[in-house]
Amino acid sequence: MSHHDSKSASPMQVATGDRAILPEGARTIPIYVMGKRYEVPETLTIMKAMEYAGFKFLRGAGCRGGICGACPTVYRKEGDYKLYFGLACQTVVEPNMYLAQIPFYPANRAKYDIEAISPVAETVHALYPELFRCVACNNCTKACPMGVEVLDYISAIKQGDLARAAHLSFDCIQCGMCASRCMGELPQYHVAQLVRRIYGKYIQPRAAHLEKRVVEIESGKYDAMLDALQKMSHEELEKLYKEREREPDMAPPGTWMPEDTQYL
Amino acid sequence: MKISYYPGCTLKTKARNLEDAAVASMAALGVDFQELERWNCCGAVHSLADDDLIHHVAPVRDLVRAMDQGSDKVVTLCSMCYNTLARANLLMRQDEVKRKTINDFMSEEKDYHGEVEVLHFLNFLRDHVGFDKVRERVKVPLNGLKVATYYGCTLVRPGNVAIEPPADRKLMAEFLEAIWASPVDFADATTCCGSYQVLANPDAALDVAARILESATRAGAEAVVLSCPLCEYSLARKQDELLQKNKISKDVPVFYFTQLLAAALGLGSEACRFDLSPRCSVELLKSKNYPIDAAVVGV
Helix, strand or coil: CCCCCCCCCCHHHCCCCCCCCCCCCCCEEEEEECCEEEEEECCCEHHHHHHHCCCCCCCCCCCCCCCCCCCEEEEECCCCCCCEEEECCCCECCCCEEEEECCCCCCCCCCCCCCCCCCCHHHHHHHCHHHHHCCCCCHHHHHCCCCCCHHHHHHHHHCCCHHHHHHHCCCCCCCCHHHHCCCCCCCHHHHHHHHHHHHHHHHCCCCHHHHHHHHHHHCCCCHHHHHHHHHCCHHHHHHHHHCCCCCCCCCCCCCCCCCCCCCC | CCCEECCCCHHHCCCHHHHHHHHHHHHHCCCCCEECCCCCCCCCCCCCCCCCCHHHHHHHHHHHHHHHCCCCEEEECCHHHHHHHHHHHHHHHHCHHHHHHHHHHCCCCCCCCCCCEEEEHHHHHHHHHCHHHHHHHCCCCCCCCEEEECCCCCCCCCHHHCCCCCCCCCHHHHHHHHCCCEEECCCCCCCCCCHHHCCCCHHHHHHHHHHHHHHHHHCCCCEEEECCHHHHHHHHHCHHHHHHCCCCCCCCCEEEHHHHHHHHCCCCHHHHCHHHCCHHHHHHHHHCCCCCCCCCCCC
8 A cells, every 4th residue: 555645755756847747646736627627737837737637739839938829828716706817838737726728819900001001100090999999997917928018008009109019018929818808899919019010110220230231141142151051961060060169158248259250 | 569578687586576566467457568588687787877987997097107106196288188087086085985996996006095186287387386486487478469268178077176166267367377468268268169079960069169269259369278189179170171161250379278388488399389280370479479480380
């Protein structure tokens, strides 16, 4: 008879990290996926826990690195009326968590030609007049798994400050949870994307060094080097890679220069 | 005639006596009394009369922001914003039940009880800067320029947020006197500009705007001063249309009160922004030889 009670379980035997393989003696906790109870290792993310429980993600999973916005989860905790939002690939399970995946949320997306658009707030207002249905309830901000101040960027757009809205919404991953909670039925994330496109194309200052580099590329400065690389054998490429010059990790900015400067 | 009977949730639960007696009585009276199919809650849970609380969330959130940022006063220029913030503030100060509802709903913010004071800029000028100080700082006295004091609705209605007792109509006059202009009171000083009818009933909006402008002109005013962008739209930006439709006989210069203040303080065109005012407003100032940039033409 085994004696895996709390006293005899060594700390080394509990599950560590986000691995769906359960080491012997690992502690499990109950979670509820769409209302059904599963026992899952306590250290897993929601995504791994669901896979451990037998779910298979055909859609609703993308980068697994917290940036693609495909895996938003809405959940509640036992005895707490509040809704919580997180990315399944980033959020660690908690005991008695009640959760559901919302891989997609339908929201109005306006059609526009970014080349022909007038880069002013009125353009955004005309494409998304529902902006003015916002009552500042702030449910959008509370629903954002990325901690974006959604209400603040919506307010900035209404106030005509596209640059501020672009900066405030920069961390948006287009998951749509803001829209899912909006009583004014705004498609916040689509509006913000339009604003960032306008900002990037028309408002943000151009990087002079980037334009210079584009000219160099187009003039064929790097063609010979790329041709040479493509003709190299696997061994030659590996040797070149291993012997490459590399900026030291902690070098103060602007202090390091490679010896070979022909491509700068 | 077909009568649908709508019972409501409470009659199906705690008030069966109310319903059963009525249904039986109707049967006894021979009245066909059919219960509506597929009925839902009447909505009384969210009272029609005064559950407009969600519309208070936006202004209260602004006031919470002000409190968070350590302010004890919020000053506004726009009549409409002043009105909205002041009314929301009054509610948060006076109505304990609604205050709790709003604070509970906005649980992510600090509780608010009306800590911040909402002031219109005119009150701020009078009470915290002082009209005497304004008068001392005037570099370009407006030499008796006759200006009609247009309040519109939201500076004076409802009375409990009015910037002064509504019958007084002194505040704008005192402000104009401080910059050496001559205030002109007129019959339509607090008549609504019609902005709420601009979309639904555009002709009515034009008629009332014409009435206000003609009334100001008849009272001897050379210009109209106001503090609300909606009024400015109705009274200034619609003037071309008013003239085209022969609703007014001549154009009337219109200014925001802040523009006249900046001009009197001798500030340049970057501050006064007469470029955004009607052309006739610019021409009036030029005809009076006020020092405004010759390049400014108005819109």
